Amino acid sequence: MNTLNCLVVDDEELARRLVINYCERVPYLNVVGEAANPLIASQLLREHDVDILFLDIQMPEMKGTDLLRTLRHPPAVILTTAYSEYALESYELDVTDYLLKPFSFERFLKAVGKVSESRPGPVSPIYSAPAAAPEKSYQLVKSEHKLFRIAHADILYVESAREYVIYHTATGKTMALGSLKALEESLPANFMRIHKSYIVAKDKVEMLEGNQVKVGAKMLPVGGSYREVVKGTLFEK
Structure with missing residues (x-):
């Protein structure tokens, strides 16, 4: 199959690195550029022939969907976002797929496969990825010169x-050097950000009351920008 040129747009460097790493594992994908905001992405789209645009939604200055609306002839678009409420908007914009962070390599391959299937020309053999290692069920945490294995199933919140x-x-509780932003990339899908200072295990959230959720015996604040996501993800049928 012909090579597909990719542009990766996300304001978080770790998120860009993840997508680029995934692209590098697929023989027919070629990353021609990356951008931390839609304005740079717009320039790169003019400079390169891009077949797949990996596009984050929530970015400073301009949302990814706003950039998409400015493109007269957009390439295939795969949205990458941590916010599930944009799913409907993505369908209205006729994007190829919608990846909800954090997403696995297998889910990434499925999205890319939709692009390759829709293109004319010889069909490439199905990409045989190496057998994926089982997803880790724990976090390795270094604290007080010791290394701990904390099972994901045991974590109430971070x-x-x-x-x-x-x-x-x-x-x-265990304290360690680190940031919630980095943890968002490494924790499995059962965890979600509810506040600038908190990540919770979805299955440990018992109640939503105003702008707080109950996790175990603790009431935790829910940030204003997260409340609708929390409510829609955890408390709507």
Whole structure:
């Protein structure tokens, strides 16, 4: 199959690195550029022939969907976002697929496959990815010169404390260097950000009351920009 040129647009460097890494694992994908905001992306689209645009939605200055509306002849678009409420809008914009962060390599391949199937020309053999290692069921956490394995199933929530994060479980808490932004990329899909200072395990959330959720015996604040996502993801049928 012919090579597909890709442009990766996301304001978070870790998110761009993940998509680029996934692209590099697929023989027929070629990354021609990356951009941290839609304005740079617009320039790169004029400079390169782009077949697939990996596009984040929530970015400073301009949303990814706003950029998409300015393109007269957009390439195939795969939206990448942490916010599920944009799914309907993505269908209205006729995007190829919608990847909800954090997404696996297998889910990434499925999205890319939709692009390759829609293009004329010889069909490439199905990409045989190496057998994926089982998803880790724990976090490796270094604290007080010790290395801990904290099972994902045991985590109630994770709290930000300046340059540290605190893992809260039913049996106690563990503090380690780190950031919630980095954790969002490494924790499995059962975890979600509810506030600039908190990530919770979805299945441990018992109640939503005003702008707070109950996790275990603790009431945690829900940021204003997260409330609708929390409500729609956890408390609507």
